[in-house]
Amino acid sequence: MLLKVDNLVVNYGVINAVKGVSFEINEGEIVSLIGANGAGKSTILKTISGLLKPKSGTITYEDHEIQSKHAPKVVADGISQVPEGRHIFSGLTVMENLQMGSFLVKDRSQIKHNFDAVFERFPILQQRKNQDAATLSGGEQQMLAMARALMASPKLILLDEPSMGLAPIFINEIFDIIKEINKQGTTVLLIEQNAKKALSIADRGYVLATGKIQLSGTGQELLANEDVQKAYLGG
Amino acid sequence: MQTFFQQIINGLSLGSIYALLALGYTMVYGIIKLINFAHGDIYMLGAFWGYYVINVWHFNFISALLSAMLVGAASGVIIEYFAYRPLRHAPRITALITAIGVSFLLENGMSYLFTSNTRNFPQIIKQVNYNIGGVLISNIQILILVTACVLMVLLQLIIKKTKMGTAMRAVSVDADAAELVGININWTISFTFALGSSLAGAAGVLIGLYYNSIDPLMGMTPGIKAFVAAVLGGIGSVPGASVGGFIIGILETFVQSIGLSAYKDAVVYFVLIVILLILPAGIFGKNTKEKV
Numbered sequence: 165m166l167l168k169v170d171n172l173v174v175n176y177g178v179i180n181a182v183k184g185v186s187f188e189i190n191e192g193e194i195v196s197l198i199g200a201n202g203a204g205k206s207t208i209l210k211t212i213s214g215l216l217k218p219k220s221g222t223i224t225y226e227d228h229e230i231q232s233k234h235a236p237k238v239v240a241d242g243i244s245q246v247p248e249g250r251h252i253f254s255g256l257t258v259m260e261n262l263q264m265g266s267f268l269v270k271d272r273s274q275i276k277h278n279f280d281a282v283f284e285r286f287p288i289l290q291q292r293k294n295q296d297a298a299t300l301s302g303g304e305q306q307m308l309a310m311a312r313a314l315m316a317s318p319k320l321i322l323l324d325e326p327s328m329g330l331a332p333i334f335i336n337e338i339f340d341i342i343k344e345i346n347k348q349g350t351t352v353l354l355i356e357q358n359a360k361k362a363l364s365i366a367d368r369g370y371v372l373a374t375g376k377i378q379l380s381g382t383g384q385e386l387l388a389n390e391d392v393q394k395a396y397l398g399g
Numbered sequence: 400m401q402t403f404f405q406q407i408i409n410g411l412s413l414g415s416i417y418a419l420l421a422l423g424y425t426m427v428y429g430i431i432k433l434i435n436f437a438h439g440d441i442y443m444l445g446a447f448w449g450y451y452v453i454n455v456w457h458f459n460f461i462s463a464l465l466s467a468m469l470v471g472a473a474s475g476v477i478i479e480y481f482a483y484r485p486l487r488h489a490p491r492i493t494a495l496i497t498a499i500g501v502s503f504l505l506e507n508g509m510s511y512l513f514t515s516n517t518r519n520f521p522q523i524i525k526q527v528n529y530n531i532g533g534v535l536i537s538n539i540q541i542l543i544l545v546t547a548c549v550l551m552v553l554l555q556l557i558i559k560k561t562k563m564g565t566a567m568r569a570v571s572v573d574a575d576a577a578e579l580v581g582i583n584i585n586w587t588i589s590f591t592f593a594l595g596s597s598l599a600g601a602a603g604v605l606i607g608l609y610y611n612s613i614d615p616l617m618g619m620t621p622g623i624k625a626f627v628a629a630v631l632g633g634i635g636s637v638p639g640a641s642v643g644g645f646i647i648g649i650l651e652t653f654v655q656s657i658g659l660s661a662y663k664d665a666v667v668y669f670v671l672i673v674i675l676l677i678l679p680a681g682i683f684g685k686n687t688k689e690k691v
Contacts, residue, residue: 239581255570263562264569268581297612318680331405 166191166351167212167243172221172231173213174204181207183375184221189320189357194342194352196362196383198396205355206248208372209322210231212236212353217273225320226388231393240268248325249353250309254298258289265315265360269277282311286342306358310341320351327358339365343364359396363387406656407649412540412609414648415547419602421627421632421640422554423595427569429635433490436498437478437576439622440505441596445603446520446613447509450470453521460523464546464604471600475592482583502622509615517614520592520607543605544585550598551641557594557636564591567591571635620664627671633684642682 167189174182184202189276194300200203210216212223214235223231230238244265255259262282266275283290286307292300297308306326313321315330323342327335335358348353356362363369366383379386386392419643420442427435445467450465452458482501527538558564568585569579578584606621607613627645632639647667654666674681 200504215575235578236581236583239579245579247576247579249537251573251579253572253576255572256565256568260568264565264577264580267562267566316581387597 165189167220167227167353169212170222170224172208172223174207174216174344175219176216181375182211182218185372185375185377187370187377189351189353191319192349193345193367194346194354194365194383195355196359196366196369198356198359198362199224200371200388200396201357203372204375205372206324206346207210209245209324209353209355210364213240213243213324226241236268239318242317242319243322244312244313244316244320245322246324246326248328249279250299250302250305252297252305252308252312254388256297257294257302257327258260258297258308259293260321261312262289262293266317268316271340278315278317285314286311291344298385302365303330304336306330306338307341310345313323314345314350318338318350320353321345324364325352325355326356327356327397335361345357359392360387363392383398401654401675404534406652407538408534408540409678410649411545411645412633412648413652414645416602416609416644417625417628417647418641418644419550419598419605420621421545421628421644422551424626424629424639425634425637426595428636429630430567430588431483431487431494433483433494433498434597434626435483436495436626437482437501437505438595438599439618440502440627441471441474441478441599441618442603442606442621443613443615443618444474444505445600446607447513447598447603447615447619449604449607450518450520450613453523458667460542460604460608463523463654464601467600468597469600471520472593472597472673472689473605475599476594479589479592480672488519502618503596506615507620509555512596513615517612520613522608522611529648534553539608539611543609544599546605550601552595554598555637563587569583613668624667625679626666627667630671631674631681633681635685636681636683639683640679 167186170186172182172185177195185208188360197205207216211218214233214237222229225241225243230241253264256270262279262345266278269275288304289308289311298306330338339361342352342354354366356363363386369381369383369386370377371386379389379392420438424435427433433666448467448470449463451464482497483494486497518622524539528535532672559566566587567590569582570584574584624647625644629640630642631646632643650670651663651667654663
């Protein structure tokens with residue numbers, strides 16, 4: 165098991181956003197966490213990546229607890245998050261954004277290798293490498309945000325609403341890329357409101373509502389589940 | 400015409416001091432959105448350090464300048480650590496008032512420890528004036544201009560070409576995203592304070608050489624003027640701070656040359672009012688809406 169979240173409780177300001185959530189991710193899987201707006205999905209992700217501290221519960225990654233670690237330490241451990249809304253560094257070039265992605269990688273040949281891999285997967289970024297990242301389109305920015313996370317050579321990548329605000333053509337492309345990233349050995353935790361897409365590429369999924377896990381199963385089981393269909397797949 | 404060029408030379412010398420100071424204001428603002436009103440006092444500390452090491456340890460110009468930059472950097476980092484870091488998540492006005500408090504502490508602390516007397520800054524470099532077509536330029540003016548330009552070019556290289564410089568820019572646009580790629584925010588903010596404050600330390604030694612006199616309150620007015628320069632250039636913009644500094648320096652010397660010495664400070668503040676009315680984002684500033 166790569167990551168195990170056990171009985172996690174997180175307050176977001178005064179709101180009790182996550183109320184005792186447990187789930188696990190095995191190495192090599194794509195796991196999707198679906199649920200409506202405000203279900204606590206993003207809060208869980210931010211807690212795993214160290215931006216938020218849980219009130220109680222544990223997050224175990226590769227046999228050690230990481231819930232009290234700061235974000236840069238979690239990145240160093242091999243967990244990279246692609247934040248909701250992309251959060252690329254505007255004013256920095258595409259190249260500089262990617263360099264920042266490998267901020268903690270000391271080995272120069274590793275950085276070079278990551279650049280090659282990222283440019284191979286996202287040729288558009290190579291074309292635009294000297295452009296201000298703010299001038300990219302929404303889909304390109306999403307690719308940049310994913311590429312930036314991959315520059316850290318993560319074992320586990322956390323994706324927060326990667327399809328949000330994108331044109332349908334880009335959405336398909338982004339999900340194809342997620343599958344490819346996974347095939348090449350990176351474990352994926354995916355958070356999505358686009359439940360149909362997210363479950364169709366997932367090995368396993370969890371359905372989150374009002375801060376609790378309501379259902380879990382393989383991606384196909386959840387897609388076929390009547391309650392899930394009613395609530396998240398538009399009947 | 401000679402008078403005109405003479406004033407340009409004088410204005411550039413003074414302006415390069417303002418520019419060095421303005422860079423510190425703009426960098427700190429860029430990264431933690433704080434107007435560090437204690438910045439002018441770091442320049443005072445730099446001048447006093449220069450005074451001390453030249454008189455007592457007989458440092459030459461270069462070693463006085465470099466050591467004053469180190470002292471400036473250390474003071475900036477210490478002030479940030481003890482005064483501003485605990486207020487990182489407090490409302491901005493709290494940090495601003497704290498900055499004013501730190502400024503008072505440094506000014507009055509130095510007056511208390513070393514008396515508020517004005518001292519003559521040791522003249523380690525003998526002044527020589529060159530007459531170029533009727534325009535007088537001294538070796539000290541050349542030294543100030545060259546030193547300031549070298550430091551500004553170095554700063555620009557650090558910000559644009561190094562990993563820490565890129566990290567500084569990354570933190571200033573999006574601190575959360577910077578943490579998510581593994582950048583240590585506290586370390587980056589300390590680094591920014593060190594860079595900006597080292598320039599203030601250098602400016603302190605340069606002004607000592609130029610004006611010959613230093614006192615514990617010497618940082619107040621130049622500090623405010625450098626802040627005006629940073630606003631004029633567009634606060635947060637590094638090239639803007641340099642350009643703003645030179646403009647304020649030249650403006651001030653021109654006002655003096657037409658016989659309005661008594662009003663030179665008033666003119667600078669008048670400029671601030673005009674900028675705020677006409678060009679609120681400054682020359683190089685981006686007009687961004689505040690996110691709520």
